[in-house]
Amino acid sequence: MAVLRTLLGQALRTTRLSQERTLREVSSAARVSLGYLSEVERGQKEASSELLASICRALGVRLSDVLRDVSETLSVIEPEPAPVLVPVAVPAMAGPGTTAAELRSVRRPVRDVVAAA
Incomplete structure (x- = not known):
């Protein structure tokens, strides 16, 4: 760069x-x-x-x-920055039986979180 x-x-x-x-x-x-x-x-x-x-x-x-x-x-x-994934509101039902895929599904790019605010 x-x-x-x-x-x-x-x-x-x-x-x-x-x-x-x-x-x-x-x-x-x-x-x-x-x-x-x-x-x-x-x-x-x-x-x-x-x-x-x-x-x-x-x-x-x-x-x-x-x-x-x-x-x-x-x-x-300048290259576009890579999206940063941050965890957002983990479902209240998350517990010992929650799968990794379910937990990953609540992450999204920061851009989406900011845009929704």
Whole structure:
């Protein structure tokens, strides 16, 4: 699965390159070291929200736009989560004679439980 920091780095690098700007120019404007910005762009460092905001200001883009683009990319490549089965209301008659199949029949996906609430 893609790591969020990798997608953020790719988005920042794509923006910088589309503006035909160098790492040096953007790192200077963002007040971050060139090496650190390079690591962020390559997805090797997890940037704080403050650093991301500073880089976005230096690039002249809104952080919310970058995050939206990354979110859209992630939603396409992220696998659907498997349904989680949870036990719900075991029948009051459950006792020594209750079969495993009867007990399993009262489990259902969390989605169904939430939807019914």
